[in-house]
Amino acid sequence: MDxxxxxxxxxxxxxxxxxxxxxxxxxIREIAERTEGEVQLTASTLxxxxxxxxxxxxxxxxxxxxxxxxxxxxxxxxxKAGRQLAQREAERLARTVAMAxxxxxxxxxx
Amino acid sequence: MILLYRxxxxxxxxxxxxxxxxxxVDTAAALAREARANGAGPYVRYWYREFHSLATATWTExxxxxxxxxxxxxxxxxxxAGRLLVRxxxxxxxxxxxxxxxxxxxxxxxxxxxxVLLRPLGYADPDCLVVIDQRDASDPEFVSRTxxxxxxxxxxxxxxxxxxxxxxxxxxxxxxxxxxERIDGLRSAGSILETLGVRPHLGRVPTLEDDRIGxxxxxxxxxxxxxxxxxxxxxxxxxxxxxxxxxxxIIGVMPKGFTFPDVGPDFWAPMQMTAKDRxxxxxxxxxxxxxxxxxxxREVARADLESVMSRLRTQFPVExxxxxxxxxxxxDSVVAxxxxxxxxxxxxxxxxxxxxxxxxxxxxxxxxxRRRHEIAVRQAIGAGRLRLVRxxxxxxxxxxxIGGLAGVLTGRFFxxxxxxxxxxxxxxxxxxxxxxxxxxxxxxxxxxxxVVFGLTPAVQATRxxxxxxxxxxxxxxxxxxxxxxxxxxxEVAIAVVLLAGAGLLIRSFxxxxxxxxxxxxxxxxxxxxxxEGPEYAEPAVRVRAVNQMVERLQHLPGVVAGSASSxxxxxxLGNSAWFNIASxxxxxxxxxxxxxxxxxxxxxFRVMQIPLVxxxxxxxxxxxxxxPSVVVSESLARRFWSSSDPIGAEISLGPADxxxxxxxxxxxxxxxxxxxxxxxxxxxxxxxxSLMPFWRGFTFAVxxxxxxxxVAGEARQVVRELAPSLAVTAMQPMTAIVRRxxxxxxxxxxLLVLFAAIAAAMAAIGVFGVMSYVVNLRFRELGIRLALGxxxxxxxxxxxxxxxxxxxxxxxxxxxxxxxxxxxxxxxLFGVSPGDPLTISLVxxxxxxxxxxxxxxxxxxxxxxxxxxxxxxx
Numbered sequence: 001m002d003x004x005x006x007x008x009x010x011x012x013x014x015x016x017x018x019x020x021x022x023x024x025x026x027x028i029r030e031i032a033e034r035t036e037g038e039v040q041l042t043a044s045t046l047x048x049x050x051x052x053x054x055x056x057x058x059x060x061x062x063x064x065x066x067x068x069x070x071x072x073x074x075x076x077x078x079x080k081a082g083r084q085l086a087q088r089e090a091e092r093l094a095r096t097v098a099m100a101x102x103x104x105x106x107x108x109x110x
Numbered sequence: 111m112i113l114l115y116r117x118x119x120x121x122x123x124x125x126x127x128x129x130x131x132x133x134x135v136d137t138a139a140a141l142a143r144e145a146r147a148n149g150a151g152p153y154v155r156y157w158y159r160e161f162h163s164l165a166t167a168t169w170t171e172x173x174x175x176x177x178x179x180x181x182x183x184x185x186x187x188x189x190x191a192g193r194l195l196v197r198x199x200x201x202x203x204x205x206x207x208x209x210x211x212x213x214x215x216x217x218x219x220x221x222x223x224x225x226v227l228l229r230p231l232g233y234a235d236p237d238c239l240v241v242i243d244q245r246d247a248s249d250p251e252f253v254s255r256t257x258x259x260x261x262x263x264x265x266x267x268x269x270x271x272x273x274x275x276x277x278x279x280x281x282x283x284x285x286x287x288x289x290x291e292r293i294d295g296l297r298s299a300g301s302i303l304e305t306l307g308v309r310p311h312l313g314r315v316p317t318l319e320d321d322r323i324g325x326x327x328x329x330x331x332x333x334x335x336x337x338x339x340x341x342x343x344x345x346x347x348x349x350x351x352x353x354x355x356x357x358x359x360i361i362g363v364m365p366k367g368f369t370f371p372d373v374g375p376d377f378w379a380p381m382q383m384t385a386k387d388r389x390x391x392x393x394x395x396x397x398x399x400x401x402x403x404x405x406x407x408r409e410v411a412r413a414d415l416e417s418v419m420s421r422l423r424t425q426f427p428v429e430x431x432x433x434x435x436x437x438x439x440x441x442d443s444v445v446a447x448x449x450x451x452x453x454x455x456x457x458x459x460x461x462x463x464x465x466x467x468x469x470x471x472x473x474x475x476x477x478x479x480r481r482r483h484e485i486a487v488r489q490a491i492g493a494g495r496l497r498l499v500r501x502x503x504x505x506x507x508x509x510x511x512i513g514g515l516a517g518v519l520t521g522r523f524f525x526x527x528x529x530x531x532x533x534x535x536x537x538x539x540x541x542x543x544x545x546x547x548x549x550x551x552x553x554x555x556x557x558x559x560x561v562v563f564g565l566t567p568a569v570q571a572t573r574x575x576x577x578x579x580x581x582x583x584x585x586x587x588x589x590x591x592x593x594x595x596x597x598x599x600x601e602v603a604i605a606v607v608l609l610a611g612a613g614l615l616i617r618s619f620x621x622x623x624x625x626x627x628x629x630x631x632x633x634x635x636x637x638x639x640x641x642e643g644p645e646y647a648e649p650a651v652r653v654r655a656v657n658q659m660v661e662r663l664q665h666l667p668g669v670v671a672g673s674a675s676s677x678x679x680x681x682x683l684g685n686s687a688w689f690n691i692a693s694x695x696x697x698x699x700x701x702x703x704x705x706x707x708x709x710x711x712x713x714x715f716r717v718m719q720i721p722l723v724x725x726x727x728x729x730x731x732x733x734x735x736x737x738p739s740v741v742v743s744e745s746l747a748r749r750f751w752s753s754s755d756p757i758g759a760e761i762s763l764g765p766a767d768x769x770x771x772x773x774x775x776x777x778x779x780x781x782x783x784x785x786x787x788x789x790x791x792x793x794x795x796x797x798x799x800s801l802m803p804f805w806r807g808f809t810f811a812v813x814x815x816x817x818x819x820x821v822a823g824e825a826r827q828v829v830r831e832l833a834p835s836l837a838v839t840a841m842q843p844m845t846a847i848v849r850r851x852x853x854x855x856x857x858x859x860x861l862l863v864l865f866a867a868i869a870a871a872m873a874a875i876g877v878f879g880v881m882s883y884v885v886n887l888r889f890r891e892l893g894i895r896l897a898l899g900x901x902x903x904x905x906x907x908x909x910x911x912x913x914x915x916x917x918x919x920x921x922x923x924x925x926x927x928x929x930x931x932x933x934x935x936x937x938x939l940f941g942v943s944p945g946d947p948l949t950i951s952l953v954x955x956x957x958x959x960x961x962x963x964x965x966x967x968x969x970x971x972x973x974x975x976x977x978x979x980x981x982x983x984x
Contacts (some may be wrong), residue, residue: 024133024134024136024137025136025137025141026142028137028141029663040157040159042138042141042156042163042164043134043138043141044134044138044160044162044163044164044167045135045161045167046134046137046168047130047133047134047137048163048167050130051129073562074133088943105679108745
């Protein structure tokens with residue numbers, strides 16, 4: 001997975017990077033807030049991405065007790081490989097941004 | 111929507127990816143809730159995004175990527191179809207309206223058919239449950255209840271059943287919790303709830319032990335009663351419910367939605383018959399329900415029951431002469447009355463949709479013709495015919511599925527309206543709802559609809575040789591107009607069938623309204639009172655109480671006459687007993703004939719205005735007399751005394767050693783419809799309550815000078831003063847009872863008339879559309895004819911004849927089909943036979959007239975063609 005990641009996948013990894021266990025709905029909420037509505041996932045896109053991430057062992061599935069006391073909710077946690085991949089992607093993005101700055105597409109850092 | 115999403119996941123996701131579907135549904139539900147809180151716009155946008163991304167994800171994640179190009183070009187077709195729909199709003203709106211109504215009506219009727227007829231009964235292994243009715247070998251249509259003696263013999267001697275129970279519906283007075291009220295329920299010998307295999311919501315169900323003589327009285331209550339009396343609190347268990355004056359311990363609460371035997375029972379309790387009652391072989395009031403042992407077929411069970419009955423026939427020949435026991439699937443007996451009507455409605459509403467499809471096919475055919483150029487260009491630059499057919503099919507499918515979605519919404523609306531409007535007492539109607547099953551049906555119907563109305567235009571439109579079309583003007587599209595005519599013929603034929611069905615029901619209904627019930631229902635108020643409880647244990651007390659109440663009622667202001675009787679006419683309720691004539695004893699070993707009897711007070715005939723034919727009516731004195739008197743109906747007199755005079759004859763009811771006293775016939779009254787208005791049950795023996803003091807449940811009837819309901823309050827007050835522990839129920843004018851007797855006929859008639867009217871209107875629109883189109887196609891030809899000197903009247907006649915030819919073919923086919931198909935309606939008809947020539951010819955004439963009108967407008971237009979303008983363009 002060294003090709004550029006799709007925005008949903010990168011955002012999901014970014015959500016999990018802090019090491020928390022997060023369930024699907026909170027991920028969608030958190031991503032929407034962080035990107036100020038730029039990346040709005042649907043249940044279908046989210047779980048399509050999750051299925052792929054699980055398959056590639058970039059995230060893990062864990063059961064966490066629901067706060068309201070219902071059935072346990074299925075939550076996700078980032079793996080070591082996942083963290084490395086997210087980091088490489090972030091570096092790649094940083095390099096890309098640096099290139100854009102070189103070409104004065106973006107203002108140089110103060 | 112969430113249901114649809116769930117369904118889409120199940121259909122679209124490969125098995126391996128389903129691990130997440132539950133979480134997906136939850137998440138989608140949460141997101142949808144959130145979007146809804148922001149308003150309708152965001153809500154719709156959210157679902158659009160959700161389904162769009164699901165489609166995209168399915169496509170990119172699909173394991174067989176080989177299907178990809180096909181899939182992506184399909185998506186392209188869908189997008190193209192969407193654009194086309196927006197570009198031709200006229201066609202789109204007409205098509206969507208047709209589909210939303212057609213599919214919506216189908217969805218509503220199907221959800222009723224599904225809920226009432228197809229869905230499992232909600233009892234454990236319902237296919238093993240049978241109802242055992244007693245039939246008469248000499249008259250297999252005659253079904254009766256069974257005696258306790260027979261039931262206990264069957265229970266002891268058969269081996270085919272895992273469990274057997276018998277029940278009788280009961281209506282009892284609930285006291286001690288607010289005003290006395292009547293509640294409906296069921297009393298059973300053996301454990302009916304165990305036999306049905308239902309678990310209670312709370313507590314337990316009665317067992318055989320609870321039905322033992324001397325066991326404590328117990329009762330299980332319905333979920334509804336539990337909510338009403340105990341606000342759904344668990345403390346209900348162990349509390350006491352006083353039914354007909356007897357305290358019963360509440361041992362269980364049934365789950366929500368549980369119902370047996372039909373709608374509305376609120377309690378189930380053991381019958382706890384005495385040893386003497388259990389041995390009775392003359393009183394038939396039990397209905398047996400059995401659960402077949404595993405692997406035992408109904409045939410085996412029937413043989414098993416027959417071996418018991420053959421023994422009983424020799425042992426008790428008088429009681430069981432000709433008696434047979436017939437096991438029948440429980441489901442059939444629950445819904446037998448309505449199943450035919452529902453299937454006929456389903457077929458009718460399906461026909462309406464079919465006609466709608468024919469119209470849409472014509473509409474698309476016309477649009478395809480206008481798009482000939484586009485199609486020809488596509489063919490010329492190399493599009494395969496299959497690819498083009500597919501594109502056109504996708505267009506109609508998109509249309510149909512949007513129509514289907516709209517149909518679900520209209521269907522929900524129709525269903526609510528239907529359930530509110532159908533006559534009360536359709537069994538299991540509460541389980542009709544639009545759920546995943548119905549949704550699946552609707553989607554399937556929509557898809558099928560799309561193919562049905564889309565395929566013909568798609569195939570037709572791509573048939574023409576591309577080169578020929580490129581040349582510009584092909585003016586006679588023969589094969590296409592054949593197709594059009596065929597569609598119109600089919601439409602008209604289906605409309606004839608529906609109209610014929612509706613016409614027959616209308617005539618039945620009119621006949622039913624004309625039936626003379628034999629009494630005058632106007633200005634009569636009725637209500638029921640059942641004399642139960644310890645203070646009414648003595649028969650003499652009950653007779654006195656009833657007479658007192660009638661006396662008081664008669665003296666109310668505005669009351670002309672008052673009476674009480676065991677039953678009032680046309681309710682279909684009543685009792686029968688063996689009829690013995692003293693001078694003509696029944697030979698030993700033979701069963702005497704059975705006739706209905708009514709327990710009345712003297713003024714009953716005055717209240718109901720039933721005229722006396724001969725002799726005299728009953729008076730108060732007849733109750734005190736040593737030689738009691740009875741009155742019989744005209745038809746009964748005719749049956750037993752065809753040549754002699756029944757007045758003065760001595761008769762007795764029931765078996766020889768029974769509680770009915772002997773009596774002398776003193777008068778003959780006119781016949782009255784005792785059962786349904788459509789029925790011919792009129793034979794009756796009328797005796798005073800003092801002659802038959804065992805009777806407990808009475809319907810009081812008072813004749814008033816003004817509005818019967820105006821004395822309702824005072825009548826209620828009379829009962830409250832004289833008998834504070836008794837409940838007054840079913841207070842209503844007699845006219846309401848008569849109306850209800852015709853309600854089922856009225857409901858199915860109105861629905862079918864509605865469908866038929868829509869069908870006829872759609873067929874007319876179809877004829878109109880096709881004829882307008884034909885006139886357009888022949889514009890030039892007609893113009894030239896006019897230019898060459900044809901008279902306008904001739905041109906008009908020619909166009910009319912062309913259209914009428916199709917309509918007449920359709921009508922002819924429809925008449926043939928109708929005389930066949932209406933046979934299935936035989937049981938729904940009254941006083942008119944299926945295939946009734948008058949009805950069918952009227953219907954045919956009506957449709958021909960409609961078709962003529964539909965042709966007239968295009969034909970007129972044809973005469974206004976200006977020949978010069980045609981010649982100039984040539």
